[in-house]
Amino acid sequence: MSRKKVKLQWISNDAARRATFKKRRKGMIKKAAELSTLCGVNACLIVYGDGEQQPEIWPSAHDAAIVLSRLKRLPEMEQIKQMMNQEGFMRQRHAKLQEQVRKQERENGELETMLLLRHGLAGRSMHGVASRSQLANLAWLIERKMCEMRRRIESLRRSSVMPPPEAVKKEVAPASPALEAKEKKAPEAATEELQPQEWLLPFFEHGNGAWLDACFLKN
Amino acid sequence: MSRKKVKLQWISNDAARRATFKKRRKGMIKKAAELSTLCGVNACLIVYGDGEQQPEIWPSAHDAAIVLSRLKRLPEMEQIKQMMNQEGFMRQRHAKLQEQVRKQERENGELETMLLLRHGLAGRSMHGVASRSQLANLAWLIERKMCEMRRRIESLRRSSVMPPPEAVKKEVAPASPALEAKEKKAPEAATEELQPQEWLLPFFEHGNGAWLDACFLKN
DNA sequence: CCGCCTATTATTAGGAC
């Protein structure tokens, strides 16, 4: 600003920093007062001094409190709404993608399982009660395949194009808390459902060979 | 600043004010950022736009909330002290003005009451126990006059020149919490004392005619 | 640390488009 153009970085020299701080804080407060006067706007400025416990408050602690209460009065009402507006659209889109992903997953799952059964268990009979070791092996193979698929699905999710925040306007009104909650919970639940060991194994415990045939081997 | 030195007052022209506001707010935020960077201090800036519901917040709503919470954390212990530091001088001055006002009020009160009694009750005897209706009427007249006076006093108070915030430095150290509290309470108490119905009527209930003569009719 | 000074940079008012 003066004899030398100053670099915009922390002034390491202690005395110089303190001097600059005092000058500039004074200047800032003057600017704030001018802005407030010239344009008749409400504003407040809080500057913590270098190491000072008490900040300098403009225009006064009292007026600042008024401004701040006004800011705090609409925190949940507007700020959350704002957040919802920004994330709601994304969430909705995410839920839709999730739905597509699950659908595809089911299709792929059926196809892969079918192929796996065809290749891995060709000629072996699934009728009656199969041996536990054979079925455990099958479960592991299926699980492995599904893990691969889940990795691919996650990759697809990550690479899916998200709408930039600027493009998100207030068009999307939140319908009801219950609905929001349901939509919010959906993506997580989708992942939880896909633990193969959890839902596959029971079928191997009770002799579901006929059912497996009906489901996977019909083609 | 530029082609013309601007007067420090509300810009009446709408477009000019908005333009100035935009430029200066931008400048302020830049200054704030510079100050924060150069001196490594914590600060926040909140500026309500002209008519905007949502203020512009620097550095961000979140960071501002942090700064504000820090301000709120030491609420009664330090903030009151701070308020006292900034407003104490003004309060003191206000209390002095208040004292002058009360003194003048007493003088005016005596004078006006005397005139009222001279004009409204000329020739009627105030000795002995006057009729309740006559005294109630007198009380009402006195009350009305004092209401007028209080209005005038309020007007004087409002028009009294307050010292600008810039002139108030940290020269005034708070002496003790008790003393501060007393000085803070004084201005309000002064107004409360001036309810005529409260303190006038008792005199009409117990036959104070002689006292009234002594007080108001001696001239 | 504080105030004062001044060369220099930064901000901005007013206009033009």
Added chain:
DNA sequence: AGTCCTAATAATAGGCG
């Protein structure tokens, strides 16, 4: 209203006492 321009004012870094 928004952008660019420019003259003019305002802010201030670095010295000095």
